[in-house]
Amino acid sequence: MIGNDVVDLKLAERESNWRRKGFLKKVFSPTEQAYITTSTDQDRLVWLLWSMKEAAYKAHQRMFDLPRRLNWLAQECRISNMTSETASGTVDIKGNIYYTSSEIASEYIHTSAEKFIDSGVKSGIFDASSSEVKNELISKVAKQFEVNLIELQLKKDELGMPFLSRNNSKIFDSFSFSGHGRFNAYSLSLINCETAVKQS
Amino acid sequence: METKEIIYCLKKIVKPYVQNDLAFQDFGKDTDFIKDLEINSANLVDIVLDVEDEFNIAIDNDSMDKMLTVKDAVEIIKTKQQEQ
Structure with missing residues (x-):
């Protein structure tokens, strides 16, 4: 989490x-x-x-x-x-x-x-728009789990928490976004997630 | 104090912190400070302090906890005013 x-x-x-x-x-x-x-x-x-x-x-x-x-x-x-x-x-x-x-x-x-x-928390902080940072995170996750980038969709649950979905099922949510002023950042944790993604 | 009057005061308090002007045009009971007005979280502290000053009340932590919408704020203000 x-x-x-x-x-x-x-x-x-x-x-x-x-x-x-x-x-x-x-x-x-x-x-x-x-x-x-x-x-x-x-x-x-x-x-x-x-x-x-x-x-x-x-x-x-x-x-x-x-x-x-x-x-x-x-x-x-x-x-x-x-x-x-x-x-x-x-x-x-x-x-x-x-x-x-x-x-x-x-x-x-x-x-x-x-x-x-x-x-295994990894973060990226950018002087860039939130959509650029979101794309950056999605491509990182896609690469890490060897899935095709276009298969991943960024969604939000009822509480507004983001998750990545593939074929309409939630596959990854160990990440977080934050933005303030010029800066947008993500953090993600990749340990213990690999199996979950591969099985989905 | 009437609900309408409280909402009118709240609108004035909140105005300088609003990031989404379009949503501010529809300011009303159901307006959510974060989701609709996109007020940054540090300014929520300012809003709590401004409300305390304007209405001359003390907002305890348990009440502040739930102050996410205009309706929540109105209820807290009314309750605190009655307690006095």
Whole structure:
């Protein structure tokens, strides 16, 4: 079960004033607020934690077929390792742990969250339209599973979660899309999926 | 406060965050903040804070959780106003 989230940092700066009264309290626990207030780059920390929460909630939605909720405080982030370009950690959603890995660039932050550790997560972040990124993911999946690209259709379930279908049956859903401002990204996990696709 | 009046106030609050202007023209009870208006999720926090300021109420986490449509917001606002 996978989720991802990309934040266009320039757009976030323009669109959101996280310093406004009450904002941090609605979104971040005291522990998370401490990560932010003790950081030398507070903006980066805010959007890193934000993308961890959003990515993990998407994975959680997949796991339990849940609708969208505005419940950022129900997701508790822990950062276990952080460099100037990457971060890894966990997000705890009601006792369910999701493992996150984030790429921190000057213009964006992208996080993938996975329920299972070491599940071979691959990501792509592009300064391109969402349809280009979707096509990129479909061709990657087609190649990996040796199926013809035109046989795969991208669909959405009732909850709005995307999946790939072949001959009208669902064959692959271990992927996630996210877009914000200039950037569109996908994450996918290819481990343990091959047999399912080949059998279908 | 009447439902109509609340919806009128909400429309003003939400306007600066709307990404889909076409859907905003049909703003009403069934409008979904994310699916229809395509409001980005960080701005949903702003909407919650703006609603708290405008209506002078405190929205707890359990209520915020379900604030996905205009109808949800109206119900939360009415409930909180009655509690006061």
